[in-house]
Amino acid sequence: MENEANKIIKQAGLKITPGRVAILGYLINTENPVSAEAIFKQLDRKFDLVTIYRNLASFAEKGIVFQEAIDRSDRYYYAKAEHHHIVCRSCHTVACVPCTHVLKKVNNFTKVTHQFILRGLCAKCSAKQ
Amino acid sequence: MENEANKIIKQAGLKITPGRVAILGYLINTENPVSAEAIFKQLDRKFDLVTIYRNLASFAEKGIVFQEAIDRSDRYYYAKAEHHHIVCRSCHTVACVPCTHVLKKVNNFTKVTHQFILRGLCAKCSAKQ
């Protein structure tokens, strides 16, 4: 999907660079949310971690990717909006839960977005205990 | 509510110390979730920040208080279970949203807990923009 990445980056008004195409291409093809560090390793450390962080930040700013503080030790990034996550308390696997709710106004707050994180024990870890 | 704090600490099988009573007493009386740093300042730096962190960790382990990674720059602690948070994207005010849902099993995960964070612009910040 590097073609698609290319197009999205251009549409966002950002320069097309090898790093950006690789990062976004990887996120588009990945179901689960991933950390900057994971992307760095996945791309064989070909781009500096700083470059990964900076590009993820500009993608997030443009609304191309989404960012969540699923736990405190890492931020997670993903390319598809409106889905949520369930995290295994034991092995830290992150799986996705689809969501079609759109909220607009809550408690007099406007422009409301929501983040829903479930935590539990995945089937494998449930079995172990 | 230092009396109540006392009782809860004892019931949890923890030693009653001035720091613990002060921290838990403060959390019990506080509606919004707060950070360790905020508690530290609120208690006039009378106890070391390390002490605050360690006690919050043992309270959380005992299930006396709850911990959330609302954003990445701070963890937040609060004393009342089963309610959720709405955060102002502009001034970072955190308000509470009641919740009565209890989930037990989702996607083959067991022992599921949930965290629901809404982000938006509070009435004040909505007006400003």
Added chain:
DNA sequence: TTGTAAATGCAAGTCACTTGCATTTAATCA
């Protein structure tokens, strides 16, 4: 092609915790 603003990489910095260790203290028991 060339000029320039933006992107990159390296090194160093920041910030919210976390750990090590010597000292102090709550709480049990003689």
Added chain:
DNA sequence: TGATTAAATGCAAGTGACTTGCATTTACAA
């Protein structure tokens, strides 16, 4: 009530995930 001891505390130092500064390189418009 005082001695005992495991646990709690405070200070200093460490860790890890970013973040920033700055010199170099590069995308892309002219």
